[in-house]
Amino acid sequence: PARVVCFGELMLRLSPPGHELPLQSPSLEARYGGAEANVAASLAILGHHSVVVTALPDHAIGRAGAGELRRHGVDTSGVRYAEGRMGLYFLSHGAMQRPSEVIYDRAGSVFATTPADAYDWPQLLAGAQWLHLSGINLALNEHTAQAALAAVRAARSLGVQVSFDGNYRSKLWGTRAAQAPALLREIMSHADLIFGNDRDIALALGQAFPQAQAEERFRAAAAAAFEAWPQLRLLAATARSHNSVDDQALSGLLATRERVLTTAAHAMSGIVDRIGGGDAFAAGLLHGLLRGVPQQEALDFAVAAGCLKHSVPGDVNVLREADMQAFLQQDGFEVKR
Numbered sequence: 001p002a003r004v005v006c007f008g009e010l011m012l013r014l015s016p017p018g019h020e021l022p023l024q025s026p027s028l029e030a031r032y033g034g035a036e037a038n039v040a041a042s043l044a045i046l047g048h049h050s051v052v053v054t055a056l057p058d059h060a061i062g063r064a065g066a067g068e069l070r071r072h073g074v075d076t077s078g079v080r081y082a083e084g085r086m087g088l089y090f091l092s093h094g095a096m097q098r099p100s101e102v103i104y105d106r107a108g109s110v111f112a113t114t115p116a117d118a119y120d121w122p123q124l125l126a127g128a129q130w131l132h133l134s135g136i137n138l139a140l141n142e143h144t145a146q147a148a149l150a151a152v153r154a155a156r157s158l159g160v161q162v163s164f165d166g167n168y169r170s171k172l173w174g175t176r177a178a179q180a181p182a183l184l185r186e187i188m189s190h191a192d193l194i195f196g197n198d199r200d201i202a203l204a205l206g207q208a209f210p211q212a213q214a215e216e217r218f219r220a221a222a223a224a225a226f227e228a229w230p231q232l233r234l235l236a237a238t239a240r241s242h243n244s245v246d247d248q249a250l251s252g253l254l255a256t257r258e259r260v261l262t263t264a265a266h267a268m269s270g271i272v273d274r275i276g277g278g279d280a281f282a283a284g285l286l287h288g289l290l291r292g293v294p295q296q297e298a299l300d301f302a303v304a305a306g307c308l309k310h311s312v313p314g315d316v317n318v319l320r321e322a323d324m325q326a327f328l329q330q331d332g333f334e335v336k337r
C-alpha cells in the first residue's frame with residue numbers, strides 16, 4: 001500500500017464530558033489528538049500505510065499515545081522518545097450559540113524542544129509517496145518550524161509529494177505572528193497540495209481578496225496561489241455555514257490550474273465533536289488521490305469524511321470507506337442555505 005508520512009505533534013486531549021465547562025466537572029475524558037496524527041489515523045483506517053513522525057515523552061502517557069495510533073493501524077516506527085513532557089490541550093465542547101473552547105498547555109513539550117536536525121528525513125521518507133504536515137509546526141517555535149522546512153525540502157529532493165494544511169491557529173502563533181507570512185510562503189513554495197482557504201493564502205501572500213461569496217474568494221485565492229507557486233498542483237478547502245455551534249453545513253472546493261470543483265453543502269445538525277473535521281477532509285482527499293479516482297469523486301468523499309467526523313467524539317475520523325459512501329448516497333442531506 002501507499003506510504004504517507006505525517007509529521008507533527010501528538011497531544012493528550014483532556015475534555016470535560018458532554019457539554020460541561022472546564023472544572024465544572026470532576027472528570028476529564030482523555031483522548032489523543034494532533035492535526036497530522038489525526039490524518040495518519042484516518043488514512044490507516046482507510047487502508048493506507050501511514051507513518052507518524054513525532055517526538056513523545058518516554059513514559060507511560062507518551063507510550064500510550066503511540067499505542068493509540070497503532071490501534072488505528074498507524075506505523076509508529078518514526079516516533080522518537082525522549083525525557084520531557086507531553087503536550088496537552090483542554091477542550092470544552094460548545095453548544096447552541098456558545099462556542100467550544102481550546103486551551104493549550106504544550107510549551108516545552110518533547111516535540112517542541114526536539115532540535116530540527118534530530119530527524120533523519122532521507123531515511124524517514126524513503127519510499128513515501130506523500131509527506132503531510134501543517135502550519136501548526138510553523139507556529140509552535142523555531143525548532144519545529146525549521147524541522148518542518150527541512151522535511152519539505154528533503155521531500156522535494158527525494159521526489160516525495162508534499163501536502164500542507166495551513167491550519168492557522170492564532171493562539172499558537174502568539175508573539176511569533178509576524179513571522180507567519182514568510183514561513184507560510186516558504187513552505188507553500190514546496191507544496192504539491194495545499195489545504196487552505198482565501199485567508200490562509202492572503203496571509204502567506206500579504207494580499208487581501210475582495211469580499212465575496214466563499215466560492216468566489218476561493219477562486220481568487222487559487223489564481224493567486226497558482227501564480228505565486230509554480231510547483232503547486234492542487235488547492236483544497238472546506239466552506240462552512242453556521243446556524244449555531246451544533247447546526248452547520250459543510251461543502252468542499254478543489255482548484256487545479258484548469259478548473260475549480262465544488263460539492264453540495266451537506267447539513268450537519270446535532271454536531272457531536274467538531275475537532276478534526278479539517279483533518280478528516282484532508283485524509284479523505286489524500287485517500288482519493290492515492291486511489292487515483294476522478295477529482296470530483298475524491299472531493300465528494302473528502303467532504304463526506306469531514307462531515308461524518310462531526311458525528312463521532314474524539315479528534316479522529318474513525319469511520320470507514322463504506323460509511324462515507326453510504327453518507328453520499330443518502331437523500332436529504334444536501335442543503336441550500
Ligand code: KDG
Binds near residue numbers: 033169315
Ligand atoms: O485539527 C485538529 C487539531 O487542532 C487538534 O488535533 C489539536 O493539533 C491540534 C492543535 O494544535 O490544535
